[in-house]
Each structure stands twice: as C-alpha cells, then as structure tokens.
Amino acid sequence: AQTVTQSQPEMSVQEAETVTLSCTYDTSESDYYLFWYKQPPSRQMILVIRQEAYKQQNATENRFSVNFQKAAKSFSLKISDSQLGDAAMYFCAYRSGPNSGNTPLVFGKGTRLSVIA
C-alpha cells in the first residue's frame, strides 16, 4: 500500500519569507498523481497544486511551487513571499492510477504552518 510521510508536524515562517514543506511517499507504481492541499482554520480543504508523475517539469501556481524528485520519491512544497493568509494545515496527498479511476487520495498527517508578522 502507498504511504505518504510528512516529517514536519509544525513549521513557522516570517511574513514575506520563503518556506519549504517536506513530503515523501512510498509506491511501486509509475502512474500516479501528487497534490498539496491547504486546510485553514475554516477547515475547508483547498487544492494548492498538483503534479503528474509523468511530467518532469515541476508544477507552479503563483507563489506556490513544488520540487518533485521522482527517483527519491520526494514532493516538497515551496511557498514564496509568505502571507498571513498562508497560515494553515498543509496536507500532501498521493493518488494512483489514471484519471478515470476511482482510487482515493492517500494523505500524509499534515504540517501546521504558522506565519509570523
């Protein structure tokens, strides 16, 4: 079974600085997808960024980017120019199979990010 590990239960960053959240996963599959979700105090899960395993180029969404190292099975999230609104719990997630499949997401335990003004 696939597993997702987030080794940093808590992180903090100064406003306007950059922070990197770590995520590693274990799988024997070649076709899969990786995601970062944000859960602010409202508890609404928000998709931050996605990465298809077959793509070598790292995904980027505005201030959010990933460092996808397929051989190392590592998928870290970099947040640049951190803002107070970035404070949240961040979950790394893995999904196997093609888009048409109904396989569920496998979540890590999460990293709580605090942003210091």
Place this chain on the structure above:
Amino acid sequence: GAVVSQHPSWVICKSGTSVKIECRSLDFQATTMFWYRQFPKQSLMLMATSNEGSKATYEQGVEKDKFLINHASLTLSTLTVTSAHPEDSSFYICSARPSGRGEQYFGPGTRLTVT
C-alpha cells in the same frame, strides 16, 4: 469552478436519531465521491468511496449499516448516520472528483455533535 457544497454545515442531534448529510458538486459531474471523517488536529480518514448508481465501497472498520451512503446522481451523494451515538460526533467531509480528472475537490465539511 469546481465547487462542492455540503449541507448542513453544523448539526446537533440526540443519541439514537439519524442524521443525513448532503454533498453536491455544483458545477461539474462527479462519477466518484468520497466521504471522510476528521478528528481534531488529525488528517482525513477515508470512510467510503461511492460511484454513481452503485453501492459504496467502505473502508475497513467502517460500519456500512451505520453510515449509509447513497450516490443517486452525478451531482449528489448523501451520508446518513443512523442511530447516532456520542462517539459518532466528528467532522465529516465529502469530496468529489470531476469525471475524467485526477484532482478532488472538497466540501466545507459538516460538524456533527451527538448529545
């Protein structure tokens, strides 16, 4: 786009009663929907996967007779907690995957309190 609604957002019920939670994909069709439970300061725990028009697949340890899931259409799934007890109190989150897409979108969650 890709909005998932969930209703109610908060419900309090008495022990022994049943509660129904609705999950709707508002601007897309979802062949597959997922139900999660989240305890405070923990990750999401998958309860079941439902496909439109077929029976839900429950995760190990989840009582299918207690947590009834119906995925009646491509935009609606319901979770009914039957004969609720205080230990069923939790935060329940639904999620929907647009047909043919890889990502999932989540509803805002329902906080259930059983007294």
